[in-house]
Amino acid sequence: MSEWFTKWFDTTYYHTLYKNRNETEANAFIDKLLTYLQPNADASFCDLACGKGRHAKRINESGYATVGLDLAANSIAEANLQASNNLQFYVHDMRQGFGVNRFNYITNLFTSFGYFNSLKENLKVLQHVHNALTTNGIFVIDFINVIPVIANFPIHEKKTIDGVQFNITKELINEHIVKRIEIIDGDAQHNYQERLQAITYEQLTTLLIQAGFTIDALFGNYELQPFNATQSPRVLIIAHKTATLANN
Ligand SMILES: C[S@@+](CC[C@H](N)C(=O)[O-])C[C@H]1O[C@@H](n2cnc3c(N)ncnc32)[C@H](O)[C@@H]1O
Missing domain, CATH: 2.60.40 (Immunoglobulin-like)
Structure with missing residues:
Protein backbone atom coordinates (compact mmCIF):
# COMPACT_ATOMS: atom_id res chain seq x y z
CA MET A 1 0.00 0.00 0.00
CA SER A 2 1.44 3.40 -0.93
CA GLU A 3 1.99 6.05 1.75
CA TRP A 4 -0.42 9.01 2.19
CA PHE A 5 2.08 11.52 0.77
CA THR A 6 2.53 9.50 -2.44
CA LYS A 7 -1.22 9.54 -3.11
CA TRP A 8 -2.49 12.92 -1.88
CA PHE A 9 0.11 15.33 -3.30
CA ASP A 10 -0.18 13.87 -6.79
CA THR A 11 -3.95 14.55 -7.05
CA THR A 12 -5.57 17.57 -8.71
CA TYR A 13 -7.60 17.95 -5.48
CA TYR A 14 -4.45 18.81 -3.50
CA HIS A 15 -3.72 21.66 -5.94
CA THR A 16 -7.36 22.84 -5.80
CA LEU A 17 -7.39 22.91 -1.99
CA TYR A 18 -4.16 24.92 -1.79
CA LYS A 19 -4.72 27.09 -4.88
CA ASN A 20 -4.13 30.26 -2.81
CA ARG A 21 -0.57 29.04 -2.24
CA ASN A 22 0.34 30.31 -5.66
CA GLU A 23 3.19 31.89 -7.61
CA THR A 24 2.35 35.39 -6.33
CA GLU A 25 2.95 34.22 -2.74
CA ALA A 26 6.09 32.30 -3.77
CA ASN A 27 7.55 35.24 -5.73
CA ALA A 28 7.11 37.68 -2.85
CA PHE A 29 8.71 35.27 -0.37
CA ILE A 30 11.65 34.31 -2.61
CA ASP A 31 12.39 37.96 -3.38
CA LYS A 32 12.46 38.69 0.35
CA LEU A 33 14.61 35.62 1.07
CA LEU A 34 17.17 36.35 -1.66
CA THR A 35 17.48 39.94 -0.47
CA TYR A 36 18.27 38.54 2.98
CA LEU A 37 20.65 35.76 1.78
CA GLN A 38 22.59 37.82 -0.80
CA PRO A 39 23.92 34.75 -2.69
CA ASN A 40 26.96 35.05 -5.00
CA ALA A 41 26.00 35.35 -8.67
CA ASP A 42 27.24 31.80 -9.39
CA ALA A 43 25.41 30.16 -6.44
CA SER A 44 23.51 26.93 -7.09
CA PHE A 45 20.14 26.13 -5.49
CA CYS A 46 18.05 23.03 -4.88
CA ASP A 47 14.39 23.22 -3.82
CA LEU A 48 13.66 19.91 -2.09
CA ALA A 49 9.97 18.93 -2.37
CA CYS A 50 9.44 21.66 -4.95
CA GLY A 51 5.90 20.70 -6.01
CA LYS A 52 5.16 22.33 -9.37
CA GLY A 53 8.29 24.46 -8.91
CA ARG A 54 6.79 27.82 -7.95
CA HIS A 55 9.74 28.77 -5.68
CA ALA A 56 12.39 27.15 -7.92
CA LYS A 57 11.19 29.15 -10.92
CA ARG A 58 11.49 32.44 -9.05
CA ILE A 59 14.95 31.56 -7.73
CA ASN A 60 16.00 30.79 -11.30
CA GLU A 61 14.41 33.99 -12.66
CA SER A 62 16.58 35.81 -10.11
CA GLY A 63 19.65 34.44 -11.89
CA TYR A 64 20.61 31.23 -10.09
CA ALA A 65 21.05 27.69 -11.43
CA THR A 66 18.26 25.73 -9.77
CA VAL A 67 17.20 22.10 -9.41
CA GLY A 68 13.77 21.12 -8.09
CA LEU A 69 13.13 17.67 -6.64
CA ASP A 70 9.78 16.15 -5.74
CA LEU A 71 8.16 12.74 -5.38
CA ALA A 72 4.97 13.71 -7.24
CA ALA A 73 5.41 12.78 -10.91
CA ASN A 74 2.48 14.94 -12.07
CA SER A 75 3.91 18.02 -10.36
CA ILE A 76 7.37 17.44 -11.82
CA ALA A 77 5.87 16.95 -15.30
CA GLU A 78 4.15 20.32 -14.99
CA ALA A 79 7.26 22.02 -13.58
CA ASN A 80 9.29 20.60 -16.47
CA LEU A 81 7.21 22.58 -18.98
CA GLN A 82 9.34 25.55 -17.88
CA ALA A 83 12.67 23.73 -17.53
CA SER A 84 15.83 25.08 -19.17
CA ASN A 85 19.60 24.49 -19.02
CA ASN A 86 19.82 25.99 -15.56
CA LEU A 87 16.34 25.13 -14.27
CA GLN A 88 15.82 21.41 -13.94
CA PHE A 89 13.25 19.24 -12.22
CA TYR A 90 13.45 15.59 -11.25
CA VAL A 91 11.24 13.05 -9.51
CA HIS A 92 13.08 12.17 -6.32
CA ASP A 93 12.16 10.73 -2.92
CA MET A 94 13.72 12.82 -0.13
CA ARG A 95 14.27 9.64 1.90
CA GLN A 96 17.13 8.98 -0.54
CA GLY A 97 20.33 11.02 -0.79
CA PHE A 98 20.66 13.51 -3.64
CA GLY A 99 24.36 14.15 -3.97
CA VAL A 100 27.45 15.24 -2.08
CA ASN A 101 28.81 18.83 -1.99
CA ARG A 102 26.46 19.65 -4.84
CA PHE A 103 24.50 22.81 -3.94
CA ASN A 104 25.33 26.11 -2.21
CA TYR A 105 21.72 26.54 -1.04
CA ILE A 106 18.93 24.05 -0.35
CA THR A 107 15.37 25.11 0.44
CA ASN A 108 12.50 23.03 1.84
CA LEU A 109 9.41 25.21 1.80
CA PHE A 110 5.75 25.30 2.81
CA THR A 111 5.70 22.39 5.26
CA SER A 112 7.47 19.81 3.11
CA PHE A 113 9.02 18.06 6.11
CA GLY A 114 7.93 15.75 8.94
CA TYR A 115 6.00 13.33 6.73
CA PHE A 116 7.60 10.18 8.06
CA ASN A 117 6.62 8.23 11.16
CA SER A 118 9.64 8.71 13.38
CA LEU A 119 11.96 11.59 14.24
CA LYS A 120 14.78 9.31 13.09
CA GLU A 121 13.37 9.04 9.56
CA ASN A 122 12.78 12.80 9.43
CA LEU A 123 16.33 13.42 10.72
CA LYS A 124 17.64 11.28 7.84
CA VAL A 125 16.21 13.83 5.38
CA LEU A 126 18.21 16.58 7.10
CA GLN A 127 21.33 14.41 6.86
CA HIS A 128 20.76 14.04 3.09
CA VAL A 129 20.41 17.83 2.86
CA HIS A 130 23.63 18.24 4.84
CA ASN A 131 25.47 15.86 2.49
CA ALA A 132 24.18 17.60 -0.62
CA LEU A 133 25.35 21.05 0.55
CA THR A 134 28.81 22.45 -0.09
CA THR A 135 30.91 23.44 2.95
CA ASN A 136 29.17 26.37 4.67
CA GLY A 137 26.20 25.83 2.35
CA ILE A 138 22.88 27.25 3.53
CA PHE A 139 19.66 25.39 4.30
CA VAL A 140 16.31 27.20 4.53
CA ILE A 141 13.46 25.24 6.08
CA ASP A 142 9.90 26.57 6.38
CA PHE A 143 7.64 24.54 8.66
CA ILE A 144 4.33 25.23 10.44
CA ASN A 145 4.53 26.59 13.96
CA VAL A 146 2.97 23.61 15.71
CA ILE A 147 2.27 25.37 19.05
CA LEU A 196 2.69 15.46 9.83
CA GLN A 197 4.93 14.86 12.81
CA ALA A 198 4.14 17.65 15.31
CA ILE A 199 7.73 18.94 15.44
CA THR A 200 8.13 22.10 17.51
CA TYR A 201 10.64 24.82 16.59
CA GLU A 202 12.81 23.58 19.46
CA GLN A 203 12.75 19.99 18.18
CA LEU A 204 13.47 21.15 14.64
CA THR A 205 16.41 23.19 15.89
CA THR A 206 17.73 20.14 17.77
CA LEU A 207 17.33 17.92 14.68
CA LEU A 208 19.21 20.43 12.53
CA ILE A 209 22.07 20.60 15.03
CA GLN A 210 22.16 16.77 15.20
CA ALA A 211 22.44 16.69 11.42
CA GLY A 212 25.48 19.00 11.55
CA PHE A 213 23.98 22.47 11.02
CA THR A 214 24.49 25.74 12.86
CA ILE A 215 21.37 27.89 13.21
CA ASP A 216 21.82 31.39 11.74
CA ALA A 217 18.31 32.84 11.99
CA LEU A 218 14.74 32.02 13.01
CA PHE A 219 11.81 33.95 11.49
CA GLY A 220 8.06 33.65 12.10
CA ASN A 221 6.50 34.38 8.71
CA TYR A 222 7.14 34.93 5.00
CA GLU A 223 7.90 38.61 5.62
CA LEU A 224 10.89 37.40 7.68
CA GLN A 225 9.59 38.99 10.87
CA PRO A 226 10.86 37.81 14.28
CA PHE A 227 9.59 34.44 15.54
CA ASN A 228 7.06 34.35 18.37
CA ALA A 229 6.50 30.84 19.79
CA THR A 230 2.77 31.23 20.51
CA GLN A 231 1.75 33.50 17.63
CA SER A 232 3.90 33.11 14.53
CA PRO A 233 2.32 31.08 11.73
CA ARG A 234 5.64 29.70 10.45
CA VAL A 235 8.96 28.37 11.74
CA LEU A 236 11.45 29.59 9.17
CA ILE A 237 15.00 28.56 9.98
CA ILE A 238 18.17 29.50 8.13
CA ALA A 239 21.09 27.26 9.00
CA HIS A 240 24.50 26.51 7.56
CA LYS A 241 26.49 23.30 7.21
CA THR A 242 29.23 23.27 9.78
CA ALA A 243 30.35 19.72 10.24
CA THR A 244 30.54 16.50 8.32
CA LEU A 245 29.15 13.88 10.66
CA ALA A 246 30.42 10.33 10.78
CA ASN A 247 26.91 8.86 10.56
CA ASN A 248 25.86 10.86 7.47
C1 LIG B 1 2.99 20.94 1.00
S1 LIG B 1 3.66 20.51 -0.57
C2 LIG B 1 4.74 21.87 -0.92
C3 LIG B 1 5.24 21.92 -2.33
C4 LIG B 1 6.10 23.13 -2.67
N1 LIG B 1 7.25 23.26 -1.79
C5 LIG B 1 5.28 24.40 -2.67
O1 LIG B 1 5.44 25.21 -1.77
O2 LIG B 1 4.45 24.56 -3.56
C6 LIG B 1 4.74 19.18 -0.14
C7 LIG B 1 5.47 18.55 -1.29
O3 LIG B 1 6.29 17.50 -0.78
C8 LIG B 1 6.34 16.47 -1.74
N2 LIG B 1 6.75 15.21 -1.12
C9 LIG B 1 6.03 14.45 -0.27
N3 LIG B 1 6.73 13.37 0.10
C10 LIG B 1 7.92 13.45 -0.54
C11 LIG B 1 9.07 12.62 -0.56
N4 LIG B 1 9.12 11.48 0.14
N5 LIG B 1 10.12 13.01 -1.32
C12 LIG B 1 10.06 14.15 -2.05
N6 LIG B 1 9.00 14.98 -2.07
C13 LIG B 1 7.93 14.63 -1.32
C14 LIG B 1 4.92 16.44 -2.27
O4 LIG B 1 4.80 15.74 -3.48
C15 LIG B 1 4.56 17.91 -2.35
O5 LIG B 1 4.86 18.45 -3.61
Whole structure:
Protein backbone atom coordinates (compact mmCIF):
# COMPACT_ATOMS: atom_id res chain seq x y z
CA MET A 1 0.00 0.00 0.00
CA SER A 2 1.44 3.40 -0.93
CA GLU A 3 1.99 6.05 1.75
CA TRP A 4 -0.42 9.01 2.19
CA PHE A 5 2.08 11.52 0.77
CA THR A 6 2.53 9.50 -2.44
CA LYS A 7 -1.22 9.54 -3.11
CA TRP A 8 -2.49 12.92 -1.88
CA PHE A 9 0.11 15.33 -3.30
CA ASP A 10 -0.18 13.87 -6.79
CA THR A 11 -3.95 14.55 -7.05
CA THR A 12 -5.57 17.57 -8.71
CA TYR A 13 -7.60 17.95 -5.48
CA TYR A 14 -4.45 18.81 -3.50
CA HIS A 15 -3.72 21.66 -5.94
CA THR A 16 -7.36 22.84 -5.80
CA LEU A 17 -7.39 22.91 -1.99
CA TYR A 18 -4.16 24.92 -1.79
CA LYS A 19 -4.72 27.09 -4.88
CA ASN A 20 -4.13 30.26 -2.81
CA ARG A 21 -0.57 29.04 -2.24
CA ASN A 22 0.34 30.31 -5.66
CA GLU A 23 3.19 31.89 -7.61
CA THR A 24 2.35 35.39 -6.33
CA GLU A 25 2.95 34.22 -2.74
CA ALA A 26 6.09 32.30 -3.77
CA ASN A 27 7.55 35.24 -5.73
CA ALA A 28 7.11 37.68 -2.85
CA PHE A 29 8.71 35.27 -0.37
CA ILE A 30 11.65 34.31 -2.61
CA ASP A 31 12.39 37.96 -3.38
CA LYS A 32 12.46 38.69 0.35
CA LEU A 33 14.61 35.62 1.07
CA LEU A 34 17.17 36.35 -1.66
CA THR A 35 17.48 39.94 -0.47
CA TYR A 36 18.27 38.54 2.98
CA LEU A 37 20.65 35.76 1.78
CA GLN A 38 22.59 37.82 -0.80
CA PRO A 39 23.92 34.75 -2.69
CA ASN A 40 26.96 35.05 -5.00
CA ALA A 41 26.00 35.35 -8.67
CA ASP A 42 27.24 31.80 -9.39
CA ALA A 43 25.41 30.16 -6.44
CA SER A 44 23.51 26.93 -7.09
CA PHE A 45 20.14 26.13 -5.49
CA CYS A 46 18.05 23.03 -4.88
CA ASP A 47 14.39 23.22 -3.82
CA LEU A 48 13.66 19.91 -2.09
CA ALA A 49 9.97 18.93 -2.37
CA CYS A 50 9.44 21.66 -4.95
CA GLY A 51 5.90 20.70 -6.01
CA LYS A 52 5.16 22.33 -9.37
CA GLY A 53 8.29 24.46 -8.91
CA ARG A 54 6.79 27.82 -7.95
CA HIS A 55 9.74 28.77 -5.68
CA ALA A 56 12.39 27.15 -7.92
CA LYS A 57 11.19 29.15 -10.92
CA ARG A 58 11.49 32.44 -9.05
CA ILE A 59 14.95 31.56 -7.73
CA ASN A 60 16.00 30.79 -11.30
CA GLU A 61 14.41 33.99 -12.66
CA SER A 62 16.58 35.81 -10.11
CA GLY A 63 19.65 34.44 -11.89
CA TYR A 64 20.61 31.23 -10.09
CA ALA A 65 21.05 27.69 -11.43
CA THR A 66 18.26 25.73 -9.77
CA VAL A 67 17.20 22.10 -9.41
CA GLY A 68 13.77 21.12 -8.09
CA LEU A 69 13.13 17.67 -6.64
CA ASP A 70 9.78 16.15 -5.74
CA LEU A 71 8.16 12.74 -5.38
CA ALA A 72 4.97 13.71 -7.24
CA ALA A 73 5.41 12.78 -10.91
CA ASN A 74 2.48 14.94 -12.07
CA SER A 75 3.91 18.02 -10.36
CA ILE A 76 7.37 17.44 -11.82
CA ALA A 77 5.87 16.95 -15.30
CA GLU A 78 4.15 20.32 -14.99
CA ALA A 79 7.26 22.02 -13.58
CA ASN A 80 9.29 20.60 -16.47
CA LEU A 81 7.21 22.58 -18.98
CA GLN A 82 9.34 25.55 -17.88
CA ALA A 83 12.67 23.73 -17.53
CA SER A 84 15.83 25.08 -19.17
CA ASN A 85 19.60 24.49 -19.02
CA ASN A 86 19.82 25.99 -15.56
CA LEU A 87 16.34 25.13 -14.27
CA GLN A 88 15.82 21.41 -13.94
CA PHE A 89 13.25 19.24 -12.22
CA TYR A 90 13.45 15.59 -11.25
CA VAL A 91 11.24 13.05 -9.51
CA HIS A 92 13.08 12.17 -6.32
CA ASP A 93 12.16 10.73 -2.92
CA MET A 94 13.72 12.82 -0.13
CA ARG A 95 14.27 9.64 1.90
CA GLN A 96 17.13 8.98 -0.54
CA GLY A 97 20.33 11.02 -0.79
CA PHE A 98 20.66 13.51 -3.64
CA GLY A 99 24.36 14.15 -3.97
CA VAL A 100 27.45 15.24 -2.08
CA ASN A 101 28.81 18.83 -1.99
CA ARG A 102 26.46 19.65 -4.84
CA PHE A 103 24.50 22.81 -3.94
CA ASN A 104 25.33 26.11 -2.21
CA TYR A 105 21.72 26.54 -1.04
CA ILE A 106 18.93 24.05 -0.35
CA THR A 107 15.37 25.11 0.44
CA ASN A 108 12.50 23.03 1.84
CA LEU A 109 9.41 25.21 1.80
CA PHE A 110 5.75 25.30 2.81
CA THR A 111 5.70 22.39 5.26
CA SER A 112 7.47 19.81 3.11
CA PHE A 113 9.02 18.06 6.11
CA GLY A 114 7.93 15.75 8.94
CA TYR A 115 6.00 13.33 6.73
CA PHE A 116 7.60 10.18 8.06
CA ASN A 117 6.62 8.23 11.16
CA SER A 118 9.64 8.71 13.38
CA LEU A 119 11.96 11.59 14.24
CA LYS A 120 14.78 9.31 13.09
CA GLU A 121 13.37 9.04 9.56
CA ASN A 122 12.78 12.80 9.43
CA LEU A 123 16.33 13.42 10.72
CA LYS A 124 17.64 11.28 7.84
CA VAL A 125 16.21 13.83 5.38
CA LEU A 126 18.21 16.58 7.10
CA GLN A 127 21.33 14.41 6.86
CA HIS A 128 20.76 14.04 3.09
CA VAL A 129 20.41 17.83 2.86
CA HIS A 130 23.63 18.24 4.84
CA ASN A 131 25.47 15.86 2.49
CA ALA A 132 24.18 17.60 -0.62
CA LEU A 133 25.35 21.05 0.55
CA THR A 134 28.81 22.45 -0.09
CA THR A 135 30.91 23.44 2.95
CA ASN A 136 29.17 26.37 4.67
CA GLY A 137 26.20 25.83 2.35
CA ILE A 138 22.88 27.25 3.53
CA PHE A 139 19.66 25.39 4.30
CA VAL A 140 16.31 27.20 4.53
CA ILE A 141 13.46 25.24 6.08
CA ASP A 142 9.90 26.57 6.38
CA PHE A 143 7.64 24.54 8.66
CA ILE A 144 4.33 25.23 10.44
CA ASN A 145 4.53 26.59 13.96
CA VAL A 146 2.97 23.61 15.71
CA ILE A 147 2.27 25.37 19.05
CA PRO A 148 -0.54 27.77 17.95
CA VAL A 149 -1.83 25.27 15.39
CA ILE A 150 -2.54 22.45 17.83
CA ALA A 151 -3.86 24.86 20.52
CA ASN A 152 -7.20 24.98 18.67
CA PHE A 153 -7.51 21.27 17.90
CA PRO A 154 -9.67 19.43 16.98
CA ILE A 155 -10.79 21.56 14.04
CA HIS A 156 -13.59 20.81 11.59
CA GLU A 157 -14.00 22.93 8.47
CA LYS A 158 -15.94 22.84 5.21
CA LYS A 159 -14.83 24.62 2.04
CA THR A 160 -16.11 24.61 -1.51
CA ILE A 161 -13.47 25.45 -4.10
CA ASP A 162 -14.11 25.27 -7.85
CA GLY A 163 -17.32 23.33 -7.18
CA VAL A 164 -15.52 20.68 -5.10
CA GLN A 165 -16.53 20.30 -1.44
CA PHE A 166 -13.78 19.64 1.12
CA ASN A 167 -14.74 18.45 4.62
CA ILE A 168 -11.62 18.69 6.74
CA THR A 169 -10.84 17.45 10.27
CA LYS A 170 -7.55 18.22 11.98
CA GLU A 171 -6.47 16.58 15.23
CA LEU A 172 -3.38 15.53 17.15
CA ILE A 173 -2.89 11.75 17.28
CA ASN A 174 0.25 10.18 18.77
CA GLU A 175 2.28 13.38 18.25
CA HIS A 176 1.19 13.63 14.63
CA ILE A 177 -1.04 16.32 13.15
CA VAL A 178 -3.57 14.29 11.21
CA LYS A 179 -5.67 16.15 8.65
CA ARG A 180 -8.49 14.06 7.19
CA ILE A 181 -9.83 15.38 3.92
CA GLU A 182 -13.17 14.14 2.63
CA ILE A 183 -13.85 15.30 -0.91
CA ILE A 184 -17.25 15.46 -2.56
CA ASP A 185 -16.95 16.06 -6.29
CA GLY A 186 -20.35 15.61 -7.94
CA ASP A 187 -21.34 12.01 -7.35
CA ALA A 188 -17.81 10.96 -6.43
CA GLN A 189 -16.42 10.87 -2.89
CA HIS A 190 -12.71 10.53 -2.06
CA ASN A 191 -10.82 10.37 1.22
CA TYR A 192 -7.23 11.45 1.74
CA GLN A 193 -5.12 12.44 4.69
CA GLU A 194 -2.06 14.47 5.58
CA ARG A 195 0.06 13.20 8.46
CA LEU A 196 2.69 15.46 9.83
CA GLN A 197 4.93 14.86 12.81
CA ALA A 198 4.14 17.65 15.31
CA ILE A 199 7.73 18.94 15.44
CA THR A 200 8.13 22.10 17.51
CA TYR A 201 10.64 24.82 16.59
CA GLU A 202 12.81 23.58 19.46
CA GLN A 203 12.75 19.99 18.18
CA LEU A 204 13.47 21.15 14.64
CA THR A 205 16.41 23.19 15.89
CA THR A 206 17.73 20.14 17.77
CA LEU A 207 17.33 17.92 14.68
CA LEU A 208 19.21 20.43 12.53
CA ILE A 209 22.07 20.60 15.03
CA GLN A 210 22.16 16.77 15.20
CA ALA A 211 22.44 16.69 11.42
CA GLY A 212 25.48 19.00 11.55
CA PHE A 213 23.98 22.47 11.02
CA THR A 214 24.49 25.74 12.86
CA ILE A 215 21.37 27.89 13.21
CA ASP A 216 21.82 31.39 11.74
CA ALA A 217 18.31 32.84 11.99
CA LEU A 218 14.74 32.02 13.01
CA PHE A 219 11.81 33.95 11.49
CA GLY A 220 8.06 33.65 12.10
CA ASN A 221 6.50 34.38 8.71
CA TYR A 222 7.14 34.93 5.00
CA GLU A 223 7.90 38.61 5.62
CA LEU A 224 10.89 37.40 7.68
CA GLN A 225 9.59 38.99 10.87
CA PRO A 226 10.86 37.81 14.28
CA PHE A 227 9.59 34.44 15.54
CA ASN A 228 7.06 34.35 18.37
CA ALA A 229 6.50 30.84 19.79
CA THR A 230 2.77 31.23 20.51
CA GLN A 231 1.75 33.50 17.63
CA SER A 232 3.90 33.11 14.53
CA PRO A 233 2.32 31.08 11.73
CA ARG A 234 5.64 29.70 10.45
CA VAL A 235 8.96 28.37 11.74
CA LEU A 236 11.45 29.59 9.17
CA ILE A 237 15.00 28.56 9.98
CA ILE A 238 18.17 29.50 8.13
CA ALA A 239 21.09 27.26 9.00
CA HIS A 240 24.50 26.51 7.56
CA LYS A 241 26.49 23.30 7.21
CA THR A 242 29.23 23.27 9.78
CA ALA A 243 30.35 19.72 10.24
CA THR A 244 30.54 16.50 8.32
CA LEU A 245 29.15 13.88 10.66
CA ALA A 246 30.42 10.33 10.78
CA ASN A 247 26.91 8.86 10.56
CA ASN A 248 25.86 10.86 7.47
C1 LIG B 1 2.99 20.94 1.00
S1 LIG B 1 3.66 20.51 -0.57
C2 LIG B 1 4.74 21.87 -0.92
C3 LIG B 1 5.24 21.92 -2.33
C4 LIG B 1 6.10 23.13 -2.67
N1 LIG B 1 7.25 23.26 -1.79
C5 LIG B 1 5.28 24.40 -2.67
O1 LIG B 1 5.44 25.21 -1.77
O2 LIG B 1 4.45 24.56 -3.56
C6 LIG B 1 4.74 19.18 -0.14
C7 LIG B 1 5.47 18.55 -1.29
O3 LIG B 1 6.29 17.50 -0.78
C8 LIG B 1 6.34 16.47 -1.74
N2 LIG B 1 6.75 15.21 -1.12
C9 LIG B 1 6.03 14.45 -0.27
N3 LIG B 1 6.73 13.37 0.10
C10 LIG B 1 7.92 13.45 -0.54
C11 LIG B 1 9.07 12.62 -0.56
N4 LIG B 1 9.12 11.48 0.14
N5 LIG B 1 10.12 13.01 -1.32
C12 LIG B 1 10.06 14.15 -2.05
N6 LIG B 1 9.00 14.98 -2.07
C13 LIG B 1 7.93 14.63 -1.32
C14 LIG B 1 4.92 16.44 -2.27
O4 LIG B 1 4.80 15.74 -3.48
C15 LIG B 1 4.56 17.91 -2.35
O5 LIG B 1 4.86 18.45 -3.61
